[in-house]
Amino acid sequence: MTLPSAYTEAPVRRFARGDRVRVKQTHPPGHRRTPYYIRGKPGVIERVCGAFANPEELAYGFDGEPKRVLYRVRFRQRDVWPHYTGPQSDYLELEIYEHWLEAA
């Protein structure tokens, strides 16, 4: 019996761990899982989570296929908030879908 995993397969993907990326600066209406505050910010791929049905489609009763690749992306707090007063080594980590990312 195979045990369940937190991750799924994502054999076809644009990015790998360590790649520098930027979240797209776009504000489409509707259900999105990319928070406003992170749009346009630069980060680094921390891990590949897998491929999942697109929540932006599931939210409206569609099946969300084809699946989209989801990454965990690490951002320096100082790159996200202009007036961040904490140390340089403070980070924010979010899950961003591939279609929200561009190479940086």
Next chain:
Amino acid sequence: MSDAKRPHDMGGEEGGPIDTVDHGMKFWEKQANALRNTLTSRKLVRLDELRRAAEDLGARYYELEYFERTTEALRSVLIEHGFFTPEELARKIADVRRRYDAA
């Protein structure tokens, strides 16, 4: 306006002190949570749909408490899926209210 940030998308906004005490949940809230979970685990509604319906509350998002929002969202999505009509629900609500008033 499509680039307006919606109320639920609140990360990074200014905010006041946090009430760090856990106020727990009322019985009806625990039941509402279990109801929601029973429906999503059976895939009768999707969590993504419920989130979207809560987000669509717009300005009302801040007027309602957490389980009030989830109840409104559940109502919307169940009607969308045709589980019941608004009229059926209104009749049942009146019925439940009568029973509480009589008790």
Next chain:
Amino acid sequence: MKHHDHSHDRSFDEGAPSEYEIMSRAIQELLEEKGVITSEQVRQRMEQFDADFPYRGPRVIAHAWVDAAFRARLLEDGKRACAEFGVDLEADRLIAVENTPDVHNVIVCTLCSCYPRALLGMPPSWYKSENYRRRVVREPRAVLREFGTVIAEQVSVRVHDSNADMRYVVVPMRPAGTEGWSEERLAGIITRDALVGVTLPKA
């Protein structure tokens, strides 16, 4: 705890029912009448959230404190390690993040209130609050101070916004003074606040 079949018992709540309490019960009754769900299914779920889920997180973390190989597997794949330990996380895709002398982790869901419910039960009211969701991503150290937790400047604070499909749990550092403790005793000092990173376990 009493269980009533028709589930409109309010013996634990005081005052008149709110509009939303009535709506929620009406929705449930309508769905039961239409055969979509049963009151027993809902009751069982309530029971799990009260009596089962909240106790799992501390047990899993206590085991990770005691068993280094399990800890490594938990950090590699949280869902798989829990399953191996006999904890079925259902839909939750768990990622465990460890606190070290150099790193302190904090969890939030800014968009709604995602939380690893099948591991920790229901989130506390402050986790769902607007001020936590607004502020912890931008000023985590100030927020942690409100919980009485001070993180030194040389320790990196990492905030995880569980904004999509994954769920998170913090593996806190095991406090000094707990040498030789049983897993059960260790689980007793692991609070769900520590598993979200706003407090530190104390011996």
